[in-house]
Amino acid sequence: MAKDDVLVRCPVCRHEQAYAPPAFPCVCGRPVVPPVRHGPAVPLTHRTGATAWVTVRCAACGRTADWPRPELGCACGTVLRVAVEPHESHEAHEAHEAHEGAAVTEDHKSADDDAGHPSLTPSHIPLPRTAPTPRPAFRPLPVRSAGDAVTTAALYLRWLGYEDVRETGPDEERPPSGTRLAALGVLAQVEPAVRETSLRDVECAWLTAMAHSATCVCFALCDFTPAARDRADELDVALFRIDLSGTPEPLNGAADELAATGA
DSSP, rough: OOTHHHEEOOTTTEEEEEOOOEEEEEESOOOEEHHHHHHHEEEEOOOOTTTSSEEEEOTTTOOOEEEEEEEEEEEEEEEEEEOOOOOOOHHHHHHHHHHHHHHHHHHHHHHHHTTOOOOOOOOOOOOOTTTTOOOOOOOEEEEEEOHHHHHHHHHHHHHHTTTTOOOOOTOOOOOOSEEEEETTTTTEEESSSSEEEEEHHHHHHHHHHHHHOOOOEEEEHHHHHHHHOOHHHHTTTTEEEEOOSSSSSSSHHHHHHHHHOOO
16 A cells, blocks of 8 residues: 555445545645545445535645545445544644744844844735735535536636526537536536547637637546647637546636636
8 A cells, every 4th residue: 555545444345445545736736635544434425515525734835725525435336435634723723823923023023133223114014905805715526427527617617706607508509519608708618528629629619609709618527639729729718627636727828817817
């Protein structure tokens, strides 16, 4: 077993197997792995929003974030929720940050005293009143089916600021492949199959978006062909690849800009 692997026992059939916890990307760029532990797991009968997530601290930068709770499928057909070490209390985290902040302030004061004059830099510079409220981090859900990929794309569009996302109906123009999502100001092509999205798929989505004066976005579970990528850059179509953790990855400049600014 690898260093981070644990042995998980199914309480239904008593079968024991090794489990490697997934690694998630922290905003600092380092991987974050949920601290799973050895022992019996809990059979999962249904998911709720409160129990589908686990809070994990990044060992590199100290940030905390919520990630999908680790799950494992047993050979007997039972879906198991893997045990995770409890996260430290919020009060302890605040006390730790307060202690570090006090140390930094004291070091800064000492440096000013050594220089022979007080610091002219204020301890806090308020943000302008017009500064936009930062968006919370996108909360992915694991992708296990084509339907999950479409759901992920819809959740991501809502996270970007398109609140009225819906799947296009049978009386609307159908895409050559995949599923099409629409909202006020945006049209998205989603390819949930394990195949590369083609040049024709991107061009058809862009033409439909132009007809509705909407931003064109394309999501793919696999990838895009080189010709599709080149054409998307020419047409300013945002391309995203959805990984199995449920996180859309920007693949071109238009996608980077959309992810940064939102709707």
